[in-house]
Amino acid sequence: MTLRFSKLFRTGVAAAAILANAAAVPANAFCGFYVAQADARLFNKSSKVVLARDGDQTSITMASDFEGDVKEFAVVVPVPTFIERKQIGVVEPKTIDHLDKYTAPRLVEYHDEDPCNPRVYEVRRGVPMMAAAGNGREYSMRGHYGVTIEASYDVAEYDVLILSAQESDGLTRWLTDNNYRIPQGAEAVLGSYIKQGMRFFVAKVNVERMKSIGNGTLRPLQVRYQSAKFMVPLRLGTVNARGPQDLIIFALTRQGRIEAANYRTVKIPSDIDVPLYVKDEFGPFYKALFERAVARENMQAVFVEYAWDMGWCDPCAADPLSNKELAELGARWIGSDDDTAFRSPRFAGGGSSAYVTRLHVRYDAKTFPEDIVFIETKDRSNFQGRYVQHHPWRGEASCQAAKAYKDKLDTRFAKEADDVAALTGWPRSEIVAKMAQNGEAATK
Amino acid sequence: MQALSRRWRLPDARYVQIAALTTLLAINFTVIDFGARPAASVVAIACAVLTQLICCWLSGNPLDVRSPVITGLSLSLLLRADVLWLHAAAAVIAISSKFLLRIDGKHVFNPAGLAIVVLLFTTNGVWISPGQWGTAIWFASLAGLFAVLVLSASRRIDIAIFFFAAHAALLLARAAWLGDPPAIPLHQLQSGSLLIFTFFMISDPRTTPDSRVGRLLFAVTVAIAAYYLAFVMQMRPALYVALIALSPLTLVLDRLIPAVRFSWRPSVPKGVST
Numbered sequence: 001m002t003l004r005f006s007k008l009f010r011t012g013v014a015a016a017a018i019l020a021n022a023a024a025v026p027a028n029a030f031c032g033f034y035v036a037q038a039d040a041r042l043f044n045k046s047s048k049v050v051l052a053r054d055g056d057q058t059s060i061t062m063a064s065d066f067e068g069d070v071k072e073f074a075v076v077v078p079v080p081t082f083i084e085r086k087q088i089g090v091v092e093p094k095t096i097d098h099l100d101k102y103t104a105p106r107l108v109e110y111h112d113e114d115p116c117n118p119r120v121y122e123v124r125r126g127v128p129m130m131a132a133a134g135n136g137r138e139y140s141m142r143g144h145y146g147v148t149i150e151a152s153y154d155v156a157e158y159d160v161l162i163l164s165a166q167e168s169d170g171l172t173r174w175l176t177d178n179n180y181r182i183p184q185g186a187e188a189v190l191g192s193y194i195k196q197g198m199r200f201f202v203a204k205v206n207v208e209r210m211k212s213i214g215n216g217t218l219r220p221l222q223v224r225y226q227s228a229k230f231m232v233p234l235r236l237g238t239v240n241a242r243g244p245q246d247l248i249i250f251a252l253t254r255q256g257r258i259e260a261a262n263y264r265t266v267k268i269p270s271d272i273d274v275p276l277y278v279k280d281e282f283g284p285f286y287k288a289l290f291e292r293a294v295a296r297e298n299m300q301a302v303f304v305e306y307a308w309d310m311g312w313c314d315p316c317a318a319d320p321l322s323n324k325e326l327a328e329l330g331a332r333w334i335g336s337d338d339d340t341a342f343r344s345p346r347f348a349g350g351g352s353s354a355y356v357t358r359l360h361v362r363y364d365a366k367t368f369p370e371d372i373v374f375i376e377t378k379d380r381s382n383f384q385g386r387y388v389q390h391h392p393w394r395g396e397a398s399c400q401a402a403k404a405y406k407d408k409l410d411t412r413f414a415k416e417a418d419d420v421a422a423l424t425g426w427p428r429s430e431i432v433a434k435m436a437q438n439g440e441a442a443t444k
Numbered sequence: 445m446q447a448l449s450r451r452w453r454l455p456d457a458r459y460v461q462i463a464a465l466t467t468l469l470a471i472n473f474t475v476i477d478f479g480a481r482p483a484a485s486v487v488a489i490a491c492a493v494l495t496q497l498i499c500c501w502l503s504g505n506p507l508d509v510r511s512p513v514i515t516g517l518s519l520s521l522l523l524r525a526d527v528l529w530l531h532a533a534a535a536v537i538a539i540s541s542k543f544l545l546r547i548d549g550k551h552v553f554n555p556a557g558l559a560i561v562v563l564l565f566t567t568n569g570v571w572i573s574p575g576q577w578g579t580a581i582w583f584a585s586l587a588g589l590f591a592v593l594v595l596s597a598s599r600r601i602d603i604a605i606f607f608f609a610a611h612a613a614l615l616l617a618r619a620a621w622l623g624d625p626p627a628i629p630l631h632q633l634q635s636g637s638l639l640i641f642t643f644f645m646i647s648d649p650r651t652t653p654d655s656r657v658g659r660l661l662f663a664v665t666v667a668i669a670a671y672y673l674a675f676v677m678q679m680r681p682a683l684y685v686a687l688i689a690l691s692p693l694t695l696v697l698d699r700l701i702p703a704v705r706f707s708w709r710p711s712v713p714k715g716v717s718t
Contacts, residue, residue, distance in 0.1 A: 228678035369627035
């Protein structure tokens with residue numbers, strides 16, 4: 001059997017999906033109409049982690065992009081404390097997908113109005129669009145490895161072990177003797193976690209039980225614990241990685257946005273006007289933009305793609321999550337398990353009791369040598385990766401205002417071409433040519 | 445040596461420090477965003493100067509705006525809050541602490557550091573962003589250059605070196621014990637937040653021990669406490685909390701190891717602080 005080391009923070013090949021022309025969800029006119037999103041599937045070698053944090057109570061849900069024989073699947077995740085059976089669960093993949101879509105960078109569109117006949121909009125600002133088994137067999141067995149199997153649990157389709165170890169070479173030998181393959185270099189990293197008093201959460205798939213459950217896919221595993229440590233263990237995943245990897249971290253918190261305490265946290269460029277053709281290329285557009293942003297920060301920053309009060313969204317890239325989904329993802333303080341959209345009472349300051357931060361990090365062992373440590377800020381201001389397209393008004397120029405409008409259009413098209421070229425690194429000439437096909441002449 | 449220092453007299457360290465902090469703030473607004481906001485900066489600096497004005501008037505001391513400007517600049521670089529009044533509150537706490545928390549004519553706490561710690565523990569609206577300074581070499585170089593200028597002018601380069609060396613020794617020892625690659629402690633030592641703390645906060649001449657041995661003991665104690673808070677207690681503003689919690693130790697050290705008190709006024713000849 002092959003141990004896929006910290007597969008959850010590693011690779012697999014996810015198909016790069018080109019997202020376009022997705023179902024248009026009408027939203028508040030002020031913020032444009034949502035037309036497309038750039039969700040996690042866009043990025044190869046990407047993993048998703050949902051953190052939920054309330055005081056020292058932390059829940060970590062790990063979505064693997066594992067593709068292959070489930071018998072080959074195994075994970076080793078360092079955890080700060082001993083984990084009891086009741087602290088482990090599985091989450092439906094669609095719940096994380098829902099959160100992914102809800103928080104994804106989005107494309108919105110507007111239609112320019114007739115300059116000869118302008119309407120006056122009543123600006124509605126800040127109005128919310130309201131719209132959570134197996135038996136534990138606990139035993140301790142200390143062999144000559146210095147490894148203690150502190151507990152063994154059946155968790156849905158997984159067999160889970162909680163290990164503690166005294167020495168990294170003992171742990172490495174135990175894993176090797178139990179037919180796990182250890183990547184070179186992992187020993188030092190394991191040793192570091194051992195000395196920091198961490199345990200190891202080891203999970204493999206129980207094929208028999210998986211068949212009896214009748215579930216064809218591997219569900220994300222969730223571990224809940226109480227610890228002052230607020231971090232994601234990246235280091236094991238960088239040991240045998242080929243090239244940089246993407247990790248998308250969704251954090252559900254009570255107070256405000258989270259950020260890295262030991263790396264820069266940078267907002268992704270947002271509120272950029274883009275040409276109409278980008279609607280058909282929104283996936284590649286966002287990938288190029290993200291890559292460029294990563295390069296600009298020398299791959300040493302964590303990017304905010306979304307930070308928003310969970311009580312509302314505008315425009316919504318997907319329906320708001322329900323109380324049940326949020327509780328399933330670890331936000332247990334919500335205290336409700338119903339299927340309706342989350343609409344917890346707001347407390348003073350205008351926010352609800354759940355706030356989501358979506359962070360996107362591209363990392364390797366060189367640029368992210370240490371695990372990312374997080375802090376929860378008190379910042380509840382809303383941010384979204386949002387790209388805007390304006391459909392020009394195509395009517396006859398029958399008034400003076402229309403002539404001025406047409407002049408302004410040329411300038412606008414030129415600026416859109418400049419901005420997209422700067423943000424994506426795409427050649428301006430290609431952008432201009434594609435714009436021209438849509439009747440957007442960036443002549444300047 | 446004294447002849448040399450007379451001929452190449454360094455400017456008042458406070459002017460250099462104001463220039464250094466203003467440059468960092470300007471970099472924040474134009475080149476690389478550390479998270480400081482113009483409105484917050486204006487509020488912090490204005491409230492610091494105003495508080496100094498009121499406190500000087502009440503205490504009958506002459507007004508000097510250099511010190512409150514430095515405190516205001518430090519606060520706007522370091523403190524984050526979601527509402528402006530908290531920046532104002534920070535400035536008031538910082539400056540008034542200099543006048544209210546005084547023992548033997550010396551204020552006990554670094555003003556900006558105290559305001560940050562008090563607000564972190566008493567309100568629900570402030571935070572610090574230690575990661576936002578990044579780990580870029582250019583930043584380390586720039587901060588280092590400013591530091592040399594400021595600290596040599598204020599004659600407190602020793603405590604910065606003592607603290608940084610103690611902090612580095614602890615991080616390197618931890619990495620060696622854990623078997624971590626050197627890249628990890630090096631990454632931690634390049635932290636812009638650490639550099640700002642070392643060069644512009646713990647080295648504040650008015651709140652550091654008078655004697656060099658005292659400064660050595662104080663720097664090492666703060667480094668050990670900060671290490672404990674960060675790695676055992678998992679506390680993120682560990683540096684500030686350690687500094688403020690241990691500040692009263694300065695009084696003890698000054699009593700045990702007496703030396704000439706630092707003063708911004710030129711009545712004390714330069715070069716005799718130790």
